Amino acid sequence: ILNVEQSPQSLHVQEGDSTNFTCSFPSSNFYALHWYRWETAKSPEALFVMTLNGDEKKKGRISATLNTKEGYSYLYIKGSQPEDSATYLCAFENYGGSQGNLIFGKGTKLSVKP
């Protein structure tokens, strides 16, 4: 059974704080790692798709790194804003698996207080 773990489960920060969370996934048969942001009552929004060991991607104040050999990815948010409040999901895609059979973690719920 393929398992994807995210930590912490929830996080409360003040506006302006920088924060990061972790996604752990199987290091074998790696194909891709997806990060999504899911605000309440909205659709999950794709942030990054990462495929190469050592990949680092950035989108505004949000960035992510990938280590496929040890099986983890970090998501960083610099200078958190209240609009960053959401659940951040990572999803593992394994080589040889069915297209679209993403294996999700339980998410990290971020709350940013003004």
Place this chain on the structure above:
Amino acid sequence: GAGVSQTPSNKVTEKGKYVELRCDPISGHTALYWYRQSLGQGPEFLIYFQGTGAADDSGLPNDRFFAVRPEGSVSTLKIQRTERGDSAVYLCASSSPGGPSTIVEQFFGPGTRLTVL
């Protein structure tokens, strides 16, 4: 352009009833996926369509669950004899076809929250 839409947004039903959940994918997306997120869990894969056919239905939990996509566009997830454990958010996503050695980005709808009383 319009994103993935799902109807209804909320559905409350009684144990034992039949429900249908609808997904309208992004126009031109041939691939369509259903996931289910139970309370405290991450989304779990249910089924994936490529065109009209189910390419992978390994995630359907039992034979009470069935999904169709008769014209390769709109899909309906059908649940018979609902149970309280079926209560969850049902997410639909769509993507371009993909292919060997390609990574496809899935575009999600807002989900249908199903509550079985």
